[in-house]
Amino acid sequence: xxxxxxxxxxxxxxxxxxxxxxxxxxxxxxxxxxxxxxxxxxxxxxxxxxxxxxxxxxxxxxxxxxxxxxxxxxxxxxxxxxxxxxxxxxxxxxxxxxxxxxxxxxxxxxxxxxxxxxxxxxxxxxxxxxxxxxxxxxxxxxxxxxxxxxxxxxxxxxxxxxxxxxxxxxxxxxxxxxxxxxxxxxxxxxxxxxxxxxxxxxxxxxxxxxxxxxxxxxxxxxxxxxxxxxxxxxxxxxxxxxxxxxxxxxxxxxxxxxxxxxxxxxxxxxxxxxxxxxxxxxxxxxxxxxxxxxxxxxxxxxxxxxxxxxxxxxxxxxxxxxxxxxxxxxxxxxxxxxxxxxxxxxxxxxxxxxxxxx
Ligand SMILES: Cc1cc2nc3c(=O)[nH]c(=O)nc-3n(C[C@H](O)[C@H](O)[C@H](O)COP(=O)(O)OP(=O)(O)OC[C@H]3O[C@@H](n4cnc5c(N)ncnc54)[C@H](O)[C@@H]3O)c2cc1C
Numbered sequence: 227x228x229x230x231x232x233x234x235x236x237x238x239x240x241x242x243x244x245x246x247x248x249x250x251x252x253x254x255x256x257x258x259x260x261x262x263x264x265x266x267x268x269x270x271x272x273x274x275x276x277x278x279x280x281x282x283x284x285x286x287x288x289x290x291x292x293x294x295x296x297x298x299x300x301x302x303x304x305x306x307x308x309x310x311x312x313x314x315x316x317x318x319x320x321x322x323x324x325x326x327x328x329x330x331x332x333x334x335x336x337x338x339x340x341x342x343x344x345x346x347x348x349x350x351x352x353x354x355x356x357x358x359x360x361x362x363x364x365x366x367x368x369x370x371x372x373x374x375x376x377x378x379x380x381x382x383x384x385x386x387x388x389x390x391x392x393x394x395x396x397x398x399x400x401x402x403x404x405x406x407x408x409x410x411x412x413x414x415x416x417x418x419x420x421x422x423x424x425x426x427x428x429x430x431x432x433x434x435x436x437x438x439x440x441x442x443x444x445x446x447x448x449x450x451x452x453x454x455x456x457x458x459x460x461x462x463x464x465x466x467x468x469x470x471x472x473x474x475x476x477x478x479x480x481x482x483x484x485x486x487x488x489x490x491x492x493x494x495x496x497x498x499x500x501x502x503x504x505x506x507x508x509x510x511x512x513x514x515x516x517x518x519x520x521x522x523x524x525x526x527x528x529x530x531x532x533x534x535x536x537x538x539x540x541x542x543x544x545x546x547x548x549x550x551x552x553x554x555x556x557x558x559x560x561x562x563x564x565x566x567x568x569x570x571x572x573x574x575x576x577x578x579x580x581x582x583x584x
Contacts, residue, residue: 231256231526233316233326234299235306236333237267237290239508240495242580243515244330244522249296249582254526259300259324261316265290267580268355270508271573274383274545277362277391288580296582306333311469311489328525330518331478331494335459335506340375344437351455352380365452369393373440373448375432376456377403379507379544382415384456386547389422396448397424398440400431400457406505407542410559414552415544418561422547459497459506473500482533484518491525493518503536510536512576543569 234241237260245260272286294301304318309329316324337351350361365372372392374381377399385397397419399405403426404412419426430442440448459477466476471488473479478494479487480501486492495518496511504510517534524531542554543565550566553559 228322228324229257230259230300230324230326232258232328232330232522233324234258234260235309235316235329235331236498237262237288238332238334238496238498239511240515240518241330241332242267242288242293243512244519245293245297245299246580246582247516247519248299249293253298254523256327256526257300258298259302259326260290260294261302261304261306261318261324262290263303263305263354264356265301265303269573269577270355270380271569271576273352273355274387274547275570275573276359277384278387278545278547280549283359285574285577288577293580293582306464308464309468309470311486311492314491327491328522329492330522331465331492331498332496332511332518333462333465333498335477335497336462337376337455338457338460339455340432340434340440342435344435346438347435347440347451347453349435349453349455352384366391370452371395371450372452372454373398373450374454374456376458377401377405377426377428378456378458379404379407379542381456382419383545383547384454385424386418386422387545388454389419389424389547394450395422395424396450397426398430398432398442398447399426399428401429403428404544404554407554408557408559410557411542411544411552411554411561414559414561418546418552461498465498470494475500482535483531484514484521484534485531493521493525501534501536503538504534505536505540507540509540509542513537543572545569 266287275281307319308317369392371394373396439446461476470478477500480499484493495514497506521531544552550563551569552561553565
């Protein structure tokens with residue numbers, strides 16, 4: 227029997243919140259499954275601390291078998307290979323086909339890479355985390371100059387975590403560093419990066435890779451053999467081909483109830499979804515969790531759905547690699563060890579909240 231009342235695809239931030247609620251409060255009726263690419267869910271907020279040697283891998287992951295047991299949800303550990311929205315059918319990498327009356331997608335996004343000619347430059351994407359960490363371990367064994375692509379929060383945190391671990395480190399961003407955050411936090415971040423010897427190139431979009439060279443337009447801007455990708459989110463190809471209505475980048479267009487506009491029996495949240503005002507960040511995915519839990523419960527019981535309203539502002543805490551953090555809140559910026567301790571406290575709290583046993 228491969229039919230489910232509800233299938234959750236991906237152990238993203240919002241689905242972790244849904245499982246936690248169902249483990250603690252009553253779960254909706256019916257057969258429910260979670261499909262996850264692996265047995266754990268990595269927490270991105272702690273990745274910079276892990277790379278800086280300040281966290282242990284076990285501290286940065288939620289064990290899914292225990293959480294699913296507690297929520298009485300079947301755990302299916304297999305990557306999704308394709309999805310047919312019209313048939314409500316999921317194809318897994320091992321060849322299994324599952325169908326469901328309701329589906330919920332929280333599968334994140336992949337990292338965009340510039341077109342590459344030649345194989346002289348090795349590319350390592352920051353996601354999926356398990357593959358990234360395995361690749362990074364190999365690079366770490368024989369350090370070489372490194373370039374990071376992406377001047378958002380992830381790129382900056384990675385650069386600060388890795389500065390000092392490689393002989394030279396360059397950070398490229400298409401626009402301004404930390405676009406969307408306050409000018410104050412950008413200046414603080416630039417200060418930290420300069421202090422740690424990171425060469426920062428703003429307004430330098432990388433258009434292609436030719437052999438061991440990064441080009442911006444036709445200008446060669448960096449030579450080396452290792453490029454770490456922390457650039458913008460890109461929809462998974464299987465999602466873009468699922469038949470679900472998407473935005474111009476292939477992310478699922480959702481209504482405030484978190485349902486797909488084109489297929490209302492499919493919910494989508496977090497980075498894989500597109501909703502005006504909701505940014506692609508863990509903070510937004512976490513906040514969607516309670517509304518999603520309520521709406522999945524309502525959907526399975528035939529009750530009215532709630533609406534999610536993205537918060538206008540969100541707190542950003544960026545790890546500076548030395549135990550400290552930079553804070554951005556309502557245009558106000560600050561930095562120091564105290565904020566680093568606060569970030570650690572919040573991150574550890576997230577992991578602890580989802581460590582349930584069934
Ligand atoms: C280094 C770094 C640091 C960051 N720090 C922060 C931060 O401090 N605060 C913040 O708000 N944001 C941060 N972000 C951004 C944040 O990681 C993402 O915005 C957030 O993870 C998106 O959450 P999500 O729930 O949409 O998906 P994710 O957390 O990406 O989870 C997606 C899940 O789906 C699973 N999955 C994917 N494909 C498949 C498949 N085919 N089959 C089955 N399962 C699949 C994955 O294994 C994963 O478990 C950071 C990002 C990086 C790279």
